[in-house]
Amino acid sequence: MRMPKLDMISHSIKFPEGVxxxxxxxxxxxxxxGKSLTREFRHHRVEVRDSADGLEVFVNLPRRKEKALAxxxxxxxxxxxxxxxxxxxxxxxxxxxxxxxxxxxxxxxxTITNLFGEKVPRVAALPWSPAEVEVKVANKTDxxxxxxxxxxxxxxxxxxxxxxxxxxxxxxxxxxGIYVVSKGNE
Numbered sequence: 001m002r003m004p005k006l007d008m009i010s011h012s013i014k015f016p017e018g019v020x021x022x023x024x025x026x027x028x029x030x031x032x033x034g035k036s037l038t039r040e041f042r043h044h045r046v047e048v049r050d051s052a053d054g055l056e057v058f059v060n061l062p063r064r065k066e067k068a069l070a071x072x073x074x075x076x077x078x079x080x081x082x083x084x085x086x087x088x089x090x091x092x093x094x095x096x097x098x099x100x101x102x103x104x105x106x107x108x109x110x111t112i113t114n115l116f117g118e119k120v121p122r123v124a125a126l127p128w129s130p131a132e133v134e135v136k137v138a139n140k141t142d143x144x145x146x147x148x149x150x151x152x153x154x155x156x157x158x159x160x161x162x163x164x165x166x167x168x169x170x171x172x173x174x175x176x177g178i179y180v181v182s183k184g185n186e
């Protein structure tokens with residue numbers, strides 16, 4: 001049985017107070033209070049356009065992939081709007097049973113010393129500037145990652161978590177490491 005053809009798809013993205021967007025060719029910029037996020041949306045059939053109360057992702061006579069792409073673009077735009085409005089915040093917690101680890105943020109890397117009593121410190125890459133993604137360490141075990149771009153915040157948290165991965169040990173017993181505890185503003 002064939003699926004019925006849709007004549008068009010339109011996802012509307014509403015803006016909270018103070019958020020604005022500009023469309024420059026294929027690039028969409030969402031801004032508020034001097035902060036802005038820009039992303040490229042390029043496709044020959046799917047388009048992002050201005051609407052009365054925000055933006056609209058529009059496809060005329062969509063095929064299955066174009067329908068999926070329109071939904072993905074709408075999700076990206078919603079994340080951009082929410083990131084600029086309230087931001088994204090990931091909380092991580094350092095867990096250790098015997099060897100107390102120390103965490104330091106210096107420039108664009110986080111150093112984890114004394115994980116499992118290892119002599120060589122482990123390093124997690126923080127690829128973005130503190131203006132884009134801010135990493136804070138509070139009372140030695142709580143790490144907070146804050147930023148407006150959801151993908152950059154998530155990737156930074158993943159880099160920190162991955163730097164502490166333990167190999168060749170039973171993970172049910174050796175549970176030391178830094179783990180994501182909560183993803184605020186989800």
